[in-house]
Amino acid sequence: xxxxxxxxxxxxxxxxxxxxxxxxxxxxxxxxxxxxxxxxxxxxxxxxxxxxxxxxxxxxxxxxxxxxxxxxxxxxxxxxxxxxxxxxxxxxxxxxxxxxxxxxxxxxxxxxxxxxxxxxxxxxxxxxxxxxxxxxxxxxxxxxxxxxxxxxxxxxxxxxxxxxxxxxxxxxxxxxxxxxxxxxxxxxxxxxxxxxxxxxxxxxxxxxxxxxxxxxxxxxxxxxxxxxxxxxxxxxxxxxxxxxxxxxxxxxxxxxxxxxxxxxxxxxxxxxxxxxxxxxxxxxxxxxxxxxxxxxxxxxxxxxxxxxxxxxxxxxxxxxxxxxxxxxxxxxxxxxxxxxxxxxxxxxxxxxxxxxxxxxxxxxxxxxxxxxxxxxxxxxxxxxxxxxxxxxxxxxxxxxxxxxxxxxxxxxxxxxxxxxxxxxxxxxxxxxxxxxxxxxxxxxxxxxxxxxxxx
Numbered sequence: 438x439x440x441x442x443x444x445x446x447x448x449x450x451x452x453x454x455x456x457x458x459x460x461x462x463x464x465x466x467x468x469x470x471x472x473x474x475x476x477x478x479x480x481x482x483x484x485x486x487x488x489x490x491x492x493x494x495x496x497x498x499x500x501x502x503x504x505x506x507x508x509x510x511x512x513x514x515x516x517x518x519x520x521x522x523x524x525x526x527x528x529x530x531x532x533x534x535x536x537x538x539x540x541x542x543x544x545x546x547x548x549x550x551x552x553x554x555x556x557x558x559x560x561x562x563x564x565x566x567x568x569x570x571x572x573x574x575x576x577x578x579x580x581x582x583x584x585x586x587x588x589x590x591x592x593x594x595x596x597x598x599x600x601x602x603x604x605x606x607x608x609x610x611x612x613x614x615x616x617x618x619x620x621x622x623x624x625x626x627x628x629x630x631x632x633x634x635x636x637x638x639x640x641x642x643x644x645x646x647x648x649x650x651x652x653x654x655x656x657x658x659x660x661x662x663x664x665x666x667x668x669x670x671x672x673x674x675x676x677x678x679x680x681x682x683x684x685x686x687x688x689x690x691x692x693x694x695x696x697x698x699x700x701x702x703x704x705x706x707x708x709x710x711x712x713x714x715x716x717x718x719x720x721x722x723x724x725x726x727x728x729x730x731x732x733x734x735x736x737x738x739x740x741x742x743x744x745x746x747x748x749x750x751x752x753x754x755x756x757x758x759x760x761x762x763x764x765x766x767x768x769x770x771x772x773x774x775x776x777x778x779x780x781x782x783x784x785x786x787x788x789x790x791x792x793x794x795x796x797x798x799x800x801x802x803x804x805x806x807x808x809x810x811x812x813x814x815x816x817x818x819x820x821x822x823x824x825x826x827x828x829x830x831x832x833x834x835x836x837x838x839x840x841x842x843x844x845x846x847x848x849x850x851x852x853x854x855x856x857x858x859x860x861x862x863x864x865x866x867x868x869x870x871x872x873x874x875x876x877x878x879x880x881x882x883x884x885x886x887x888x889x890x891x892x
Contacts (some may be wrong), residue, residue: 438473438481438767441466442760446797449848450756450864459864460749460856462608463756470763471515478506485777486768489514510766510801518762525621525758526751528708529855531715533750535689536586537742538718542677544686549590555663560591562653564601565608569649572612575693576707579838580609581852583693585859593667599863600660602856603871604652607844607878609852614840616642618697621851622804622839624707631813631832640833643889648727648882652874672676681725688718715739733755750858759777761798770803784824784831789883792838796849800839807835830890837886844875 445466449459466557474481482490500508510817537544554560566585572580584605594597613619617627617634626632654817677685692714699710719739735741764770773794781787791803812827824831843850847857856862 438470438475438764439769441469441473442764445469445760450868453863453865458749460753463753463760464870466755467756467759471510474568474767475507475510476764478510480502481767482506482509484768486772487766488563488768488771489766495522497498512830514762514766518759518766522758522762524706524708525851528711529578529582529754529851530746530751531708531711532582532693533746534739534743535715535718536582538722538746539685539689540586541737541742542685543682544689545587545590545807547682547686548587552591555666557597557660557662557664558657560662560664561601561604562589562658563606564588565649566652568605568608569646571610572609573616575588575696576618577609577613577620577850577852578855579696579711580612581605581855582859584609585632585856588860589667591664591666592658593665598662598779599860599866600656600870601846602860602862604656604866606847606850606856607652607855607871607875608649609884610841610844610850611645611878613852614648614837615645618700620840622800623836625804625808626832626836627683630768630827631808631829632836633828634826636739637833637836640828640889641837641886643843644837644882644886646882647885648878650882655874655877655887669716676736680817684721684725685718688721692718748860753858754851754854757854770798785834785887788831788834788838791835792842792879792883793840793845794844796845800843800850804835804839834883834886834890837882838879841875841879841882845872845879847871859887 445462448455448457450461450467452459477731481487486490491510493513494505497505516691552560553561564587568580571583575583585602588598588601588605592601601855610620614623615638617623617632617637622639623632623662627634627637692711696707696710699705699713700707703710722737722739726737727755751793761770777787777790781790787807791800791807793804811825811831813827814822814829816826818826823829843853847853847862853867857864857867
């Protein structure tokens with residue numbers, strides 16, 4: 438299973454030389470990992486690393502042998518994981534559609550018209566800081582989708598836009614790490630009571646800010662010149678009025694901001710809030726354009742906008758998350774967590790290692806594995822276990838490392854995968870130009886957190 442995952446990972450990395458779309462490679466490894474799992478399930482599960490298998494045996498002691506294994510993998514694990522993956526895919530699909538609706542109605546033109554600077558350094562700082570705080574309010578995935586849409590209106594050159602989109606990924610991941618609703622992993626830790634909202638903001642905002650600012654400072658010395666704005670076709674017919682553009686921009690941003698509020702009050706998954714927001718915008722769009730000519734309807738109706746949504750990105754998510762889910766279910770990630778605990782034995786080093794690993798493997802199962810390995814210690818606990826009390830050093834540092842470590846590779850975070858899909862960023866290009874910046878920022882932020890804690 439690990440060999441299949443690694444080979445698929447290489448195929449994704451060399452997408453352009455191989456001339457095979459990364460979505461195809463992801464779908465293949467997503468399926469083959471599960472095939473290898475079920476064919477070798479008896480030997481794999483006998484090793485005892487799968488926590489899910491142990492839980493299943495406790496719940497269903499009457500089932501034995503291959504019948505139990507088949508029932509466990511096909512009727513429980515695949516169904517459970519596909520449900521978790523579907524939550525992310527529906528969230529992504531709805532968010533991408535909302536952003537595309539605003540874009541089709543030229544709503545982003547209101548924002549881009551107010552950004553007058555074309556200086557690369559000024560624009561980079563402006564967009565990165567905006568992304569950092571937006572990510573804390575929304576989440577890193579949604580923020581990246583919105584900012585990439587903005588970049589297309591601001592920068593014409595593809596490689597320049599890749600640089601800016603990559604910095605958006607770094608800023609979005611850094612911004613999500615210090616907010617309880619900014620990243621899937623911080624949401625998990627918050628809901629699991631490992632961290633509290635106020636303490637995670639107090640403890641992690643400065644390291645996260647440093648994680649973003651250090652790469653920005655480095656780029657400020659090397660990046661020169663001005664960006665070229667995309668040429669506007671002034672003869673192009675406008676399909677929306679100024680009021681309609683403003684309304685759709687307002688509805689789009691409000692719909693995205695509504696999602697964390699919806700989750701807080703209903704305790705339902707975020708994707709349901711995003712789908713609800715899309716439904717409201719859909720209704721408003723239908724009413725707004727119902728008496729207009731067919732030419733306008735065919736361009737602005739949601740059914741037309743949905744055709745523009747980047748389906749390969751959604752399928753890439755499906756494949757890569759399916760492959761990781763198989764590794765998690767079979768126990769490879771649990772084995773990895775235990776190895777880290779044995780070899781390192783230091784909570785800070787373990788959290789740092791998990792952050793680095795999150796650039797290769799999705800941070801969600803890694804954090805889930807850590808939560809399963811280390812129960813929350815009782816208040817007042819002393820010694821080594823004091824690191825695992827609520828708001829303890831390990832949980833706070835884990836929120837930072839798991840949130841920001843994924844920036845080191847383009848497919849190491851949901852934000853990176855979204856940017857890669859939307860802008861077709863090359864894996865090797867990102868590795869050459871951005872990965873080292875992300876590593877420097879990651880280590881700088883980690884050092885700041887350690888200094889804060891030691892003080």
